[in-house]
Amino acid sequence: MTHPTAGSQRPDPLGVELREVAVQVATAAAELVARRRAEVLGSGTVRTKTSGTDPVTLADTESEQLIRSELGRLRPGDAVLGEEEGGDAAVDGLRWLIDPIDGTVNFLYGLPFYAVSVAVQRDGQSIAGAVVEVSSGRVFSAALGAGATLDGQPLRCNDVTDPALALVATGFGYQARRRVTQGAVVAELLPQVRDVRRVGSAALDLCAVAAGWLDAYYEHGLSPWDWGAGVLIAAEAGADVRPPPATAPGSHGELTFAAAPGVSAAVLSLVERAWSGPMP
Numbered sequence: 001m002t003h004p005t006a007g008s009q010r011p012d013p014l015g016v017e018l019r020e021v022a023v024q025v026a027t028a029a030a031e032l033v034a035r036r037r038a039e040v041l042g043s044g045t046v047r048t049k050t051s052g053t054d055p056v057t058l059a060d061t062e063s064e065q066l067i068r069s070e071l072g073r074l075r076p077g078d079a080v081l082g083e084e085e086g087g088d089a090a091v092d093g094l095r096w097l098i099d100p101i102d103g104t105v106n107f108l109y110g111l112p113f114y115a116v117s118v119a120v121q122r123d124g125q126s127i128a129g130a131v132v133e134v135s136s137g138r139v140f141s142a143a144l145g146a147g148a149t150l151d152g153q154p155l156r157c158n159d160v161t162d163p164a165l166a167l168v169a170t171g172f173g174y175q176a177r178r179r180v181t182q183g184a185v186v187a188e189l190l191p192q193v194r195d196v197r198r199v200g201s202a203a204l205d206l207c208a209v210a211a212g213w214l215d216a217y218y219e220h221g222l223s224p225w226d227w228g229a230g231v232l233i234a235a236e237a238g239a240d241v242r243p244p245p246a247t248a249p250g251s252h253g254e255l256t257f258a259a260a261p262g263v264s265a266a267v268l269s270l271v272e273r274a275w276s277g278p279m280p
């Protein structure tokens with residue numbers, strides 16, 4: 001798989017430094033999202049984006065604005081790409097990736113699985129990242145070569161070896177056409193694994209693989225801000241990961257994959273047998 005796993009290299013000094021920045025700005029944004037939820041939902045201003053089921057709230061916009069302004073103060077001059085405001089498409093050098101609320105549908109409904117995700121990449125590879133679950137305040141973070149933690153405690157993915165016993169999560173895009181194919185893929189996988197989960201936040205799914213709460217996660221069509229932090233956290237917890245190219249927007253339908261090493265090859269081959277190539 002394409003990402004070095006935990007322990008395979010020395011801690012990256014810049015990654016170690018920027019992990020602190022990622023944790024700081026993601027924590028501040030998560031506090032803002034938690035504070036603003038009742039007011040924002042009470043105001044009734046929920047727009048939609050790529051489809052009628054893809055929501056954007058004032059909390060998404062305010063969270064991204066806060067992270068951008070903090071990054072501007074702490075890391076002036078670094079490139080930034082965010083879910084709501086877009087930004088720098090080029091992957092050369094350092095680039096921050098912001099998902100101001102990952103799991104916005106859960107945020108709307110009050111299902112507690114939504115998070116702020118902040119990552120920084122160097123030449124398209126994640127070197128530091130933080131995912132802060134808003135409802136609990138739990139902080140997942142990692143730096144390249146320096147391991148992954150949850151609230152400061154080291155994370156390690158599962159040592160499961162039988163794919164038939166693997167708990168596998170996935171997610172679905174917002175376009176109905178893509179969902180037809182994604183539904184067919186998961187239908188093929190379901191009888192061959194322990195069970196399937198659809199949590200509703202790609203960033204938290206990847207952290208759950210790191211924590212051993214899931215054995216594998218895959219999804220076609222994520223954007224870099226969805227996976228930038230979570231893929232590094234999973235890899236640094238010992239998972240095999242296969243992120244899409246950092247240049248690929250979600251519209252390209254590429255696969256994001258992370259799994260405990262004992263089942264990764266088998267689960268990946270189940271997914272690829274069900275569907276290989278880009279999603280419609």
Ligand code: IPD
Pocket residue numbers: 083099101102103104105170171172173174199200201202203219221222226
């Ligand atoms: C979504 C969530 C969801 C995944 C979708 C993403 P958003 O992000 O991560 O779990 O299945 O593909 O778009 O819209 O809540 O930021």
Ligand code: CA
Pocket residue numbers: 083099101102103202225226
């Ligand atoms: Ca997202």
